[in-house]
Amino acid sequence: MQSTESSQAAANNKDQVLSQPTPAYDSILELAPYQTGKPVEELTREYGVSDVVKLASNENPMGCSPYVTLAITEQLGQLARYPDGNGYYLKQGIADFTGINIECITLGNGSNDLLDILARSFVGAHDAVVYSQYAFVVYSMVTKMQGATGIEVPAQRFSHDLAAMGQAVADNANTKMVFIANPNNPTGTQLERADLREFIASLPSSVLVVLDEAYIEYSPKSNNRALLDEFDNVVIVRTFSKAYGLAGLRIGYALSSAPVADLLNRIRQPFNVSRIGLAAAAASLADQDFIEQVRLTNEEQMRWLEKQFDTLGLGFVNSHANFIMVEIDDAADIYQALLEQGVIVRPLASYGLPNWLRITVGLAEDNMRLIDTLQSILTND
Ligand SMILES: Cc1ncc(COP(=O)(O)O)c(C=O)c1O
CATH class of the missing domain: 3.40.640.10 (Type I PLP-dependent aspartate aminotransferase-like (Major domain))
Incomplete structure (x- = not known):
């Protein structure tokens, strides 16, 4: 049988696969790496957008206590x-x-x-x-x-x-x-x-x-x-x-x-x-005074966002946290279009929710930017 370079490489590969360390449990092979919200720096690098709003990881837009x-x-x-x-x-x-x-x-x-x-x-x-x-x-x-x-x-x-x-x-x-x-x-x-x-x-x-x-x-x-x-x-x-x-x-x-x-x-x-x-x-x-401010601001902004989603005709699940899940057709495309305009949200396909986006409640200006961008994408402006 003729031995070519590629068949030799394949044989080496097979040996390598066989001799690779195996994980402690087969269930580890089922794991996908944790999907984090896209970092601001990455978006700037990939799309050249500088004014980025990140509403993807349920972080506090007010920062922390002084x-x-x-x-x-x-x-x-x-x-x-x-x-x-x-x-x-x-x-x-x-x-x-x-x-x-x-x-x-x-x-x-x-x-x-x-x-x-x-x-x-x-x-x-x-x-x-x-x-x-x-x-x-x-x-x-x-x-x-x-x-x-x-x-x-x-x-x-x-x-x-x-x-x-x-x-x-x-x-x-x-x-x-x-x-x-x-x-x-x-x-x-x-x-x-x-x-x-x-x-x-x-x-x-x-x-x-x-x-x-x-x-x-x-x-x-x-x-x-x-x-x-x-x-x-x-x-x-x-x-x-x-x-x-x-x-x-x-x-x-x-x-x-x-x-x-x-x-x-x-x-x-x-x-x-x-x-x-x-x-x-x-x-x-x-500094619990700071936490109270955070809670009140989040609540006010959540109510504002809910109103906007109603106006845009988008369904959402009532949320008790600092994010809200919004129902949207073609969520993956909308996520991508938002990204390209500097707004990072979280797609939920990995949770088995392909028609939903999770949006972290931001500061008033962040939320306005989100809604304006979303509206222009949805209406093809
Ligand atoms: C429900 C829940 N638990 C735990 C965590 C983990 O947060 P951390 O490791 O930053 O404390 C998160 C973060 O998104 C979360 O949403």
């Missing part, structure tokens, strides 16, 4: 030193703010870090994890990373169907964890406390319920801190990335029973929150 700058400046002479691995001052601030004991708190490098730590601490390859269709994508990611079985329960009017989720737990005796986002990203829906309470009470106490409250500051009614007093199998995860305006610093926290926090703190990397992150988060937590 006290953060001072707190960060105070740390600048200490950068050669590791941070406090226990994050004592930040935890003390969180303990005072939430009325929970310091040994019930775990800090994370953003709340995604905590979702990962939770899965690594409690979920093994033979376990199942229950979450809702259209819920935050990281729940299925951390489940698959553990080689566990993800059970996605169909949503009900874009929200968690708690009855069906309870049934899924009952049908799968190996369920170890349930993830619930309240309010949910990307749909913005919110669950009633009484329904949530009833759901948790109906589950075996060996099932850990993770309540993700990333957007809680925008919707104080979604605050389910009280459930921690009643249930040892509840964990609440929060972040400084959204209303606190510190997404670039990566800080989140989990509230749980002390034994759960003890486990999480064993799995957590020793210095998972930076010195600057700790100082900034503590300073921003102390």
Whole structure:
């Protein structure tokens, strides 16, 4: 048989494939890399647009508390030193703010870090994890990373169907964890406390319920801190990335029973929150006046956007967070057309919502720019 260069290359390739390291679990092969909102710098590079409005990652357009700058400046002479691995001052601030004991708190490098730590601490390859269709994508990611079985329960009017989720737990005796986002990203829906309470009470106490409250500051009614007093199998995860305006610093926290926090703190990397992150988060937590301003501004702008969508004849899902999901034909084309005019929003095809865009509520001028651009695209102006 004649051996050509290309057949030799193919043979080498085959050897390479066979000798490649394989992932710990086949489920890792099902993972797609997390799709982030397009960075402003990338858009400028690709399309040469300079005046970019980013409404794609649910960041706070008002920035963060002015006290953060001072707190960060105070740390600048200490950068050669590791941070406090226990994050004592930040935890003390969180303990005072939430009325929970310091040994019930775990800090994370953003709340995604905590979702990962939770899965690594409690979920093994033979376990199942229950979450809702259209819920935050990281729940299925951390489940698959553990080689566990993800059970996605169909949503009900874009929200968690708690009855069906309870049934899924009952049908799968190996369920170890349930993830619930309240309010949910990307749909913005919110669950009633009484329904949530009833759901948790109906589950075996060996099932850990993770309540993700990333957007809680925008919707104080979604605050389910009280459930921690009643249930040892509840964990609440929060972040400084959204209303606190510190997404670039990566800080989140989990509230749980002390034994759960003890486990999480064993799995957590020793210095998972930076010195600057700790100082900034503590300073921003102390400035609740800023958070109130953020909440009011978001609410006012949300109402304005809803009116505009009504006028444009676009459907939307009522949102309790700082973003809104809008129904639009040819969403992928509209997303692209908006991009080319310097407005970044979030397409939702990867969530199985190809006819929807998720739009973060911006400042008044950002929202006006969005609506003007959208209107001109829709009317072919
Ligand atoms: C529901 C929800 N949970 C968690 C996160 C993670 O945020 P971070 O890791 O920045 O704290 C996000 C971010 O988009 C989110 O929407």
